Amino acid sequence: MDTKPPPQSLSELLTSHPPIYIPPTHGFSPMARAVWSGAITFGLVNIPIKVYGATEEKDLRFTTLHATCKTPLKRPYMCPTCNVPVESKEMVKGYEYGKGNYVLLSEEEMDAVEVETSKAVSVLGFVDVDEIGPLFYEKSYFLGPEETSVKPFELLRQALVRTDKVAVAQATLWKKEHLVALRPIGSGLVLTVLFYENEVKGPPEIPMTRPVVIADEELELATKLISELTMEFGPAKYKDRYREALLNMIEAKVAGKEVEVPPKVEVAPTQDLMAALRASLEAAKKA
Numbered sequence: 679m680d681t682k683p684p685p686q687s688l689s690e691l692l693t694s695h696p697p698i699y700i701p702p703t704h705g706f707s708p709m710a711r712a713v714w715s716g717a718i719t720f721g722l723v724n725i726p727i728k729v730y731g732a733t734e735e736k737d738l739r740f741t742t743l744h745a746t747c748k749t750p751l752k753r754p755y756m757c758p759t760c761n762v763p764v765e766s767k768e769m770v771k772g773y774e775y776g777k778g779n780y781v782l783l784s785e786e787e788m789d790a791v792e793v794e795t796s797k798a799v800s801v802l803g804f805v806d807v808d809e810i811g812p813l814f815y816e817k818s819y820f821l822g823p824e825e826t827s828v829k830p831f832e833l834l835r836q837a838l839v840r841t842d843k844v845a846v847a848q849a850t851l852w853k854k855e856h857l858v859a860l861r862p863i864g865s866g867l868v869l870t871v872l873f874y875e876n877e878v879k880g881p882p883e884i885p886m887t888r889p890v891v892i893a894d895e896e897l898e899l900a901t902k903l904i905s906e907l908t909m910e911f912g913p914a915k916y917k918d919r920y921r922e923a924l925l926n927m928i929e930a931k932v933a934g935k936e937v938e939v940p941p942k943v944e945v946a947p948t949q950d951l952m953a954a955l956r957a958s959l960e961a962a963k964k965a
Contacts, residue, residue: 713819714851717827718834718860720801725831726824727799729851729869733818738924788853797850799858799869804843810859814872821860821867831867838862899955906962 712728719725741750754763771788772780823831838845838861845860849869857872930937948954 712822716797716799716849718799718801718821718831718845718847720845720847723830723834725834726827727831728822728824730820730822732820732868736918736921738921738928791853799847799849799860801845801847801860804838804841804845807842807844807861810844810846810872813878815859816871816873818868818870821869834860835862835865835867838867896951896955899952899959903955903959903962906959 712730714729715727716729717724717726743749744751755769756762757764771783771785773783774780821831834845847858847860849856849858851858851871857874859870859872861868861870927937
């Protein structure tokens with residue numbers, strides 16, 4: 679009897695014959711709440727999907743209080759012309775098309791703006807994984823199939839893995855048409871909202887008070903330092919140290935303890951670049 683275990687790695691799964699279908703684990707709980715639903719379309723293929731949040735902010739949120747009585751403050755919108763607070767029912771949306779001139783749009787009018795991709799993630803084509811620069815990535819979401827589209831969803835995922843491609847598509851999410859990328863990550867598909875070209879800024883100008891000359895020895899030391907510090911990226915190794923320190927401070931204040939604020943340490947710019955590189959390299963070797 680053949681007891682050979684089934685293929686486990688992604689490459690084994692994709693090269694085994696006949697193709698093996700394994701229901702994907704998409705990285706979210708079955709009870710996760712979808713934030714959008716529609717369909718991936720490319721050619722004549724239509725794959726109903728749901729979109730789930732892939733990240734969440736862990737920033738601590740603070741309430742603004744009145745310093746005198748410690749009461750949470752409310753922030754009413756004030757009309758500087760009428761000098762009165764304005765409630766939400768009295769607010770309208772206006773687009774300033776000239777100095778002080780606004781065209782008004784109601785919520786109903788904005789909702790009525792329909793584009794071709796209103797309920798579809800319309801694939802425009804496929805590009806190599808490294809063609810989309812990191813500046814274009816904005817925010818990512820997990821994609822999950824509907825019950826009726828599990829197989830075509832998995833087929834698209836495996837095809838993207840095999841070809842090492844990313845699908846470029848357009849989708850109208852939350853009243854705005856976005857450029858998006860569909861990428862296979864692990865056993866799931868991820869939709870990443872992309873910035874449009876006119877939303878990405880160019881780099882700042884580098885102050886050039888004099889010509890910059892990089893000596894061969896400096897470059898060699900810098901590349902050696904990079905080699906010594908090269909590692910595998912493991913996100914679990916890193917913690918938000920500022921958040922943890924802030925929580926510790928809050929817990930200490932809740933317990934009635936006095937919190938000392940340490941003096942700020944000023945970091946001076948490197949004067950002797952070669953000496954700094956050599957010292958850094960020695961420290962990296964000892965670590």
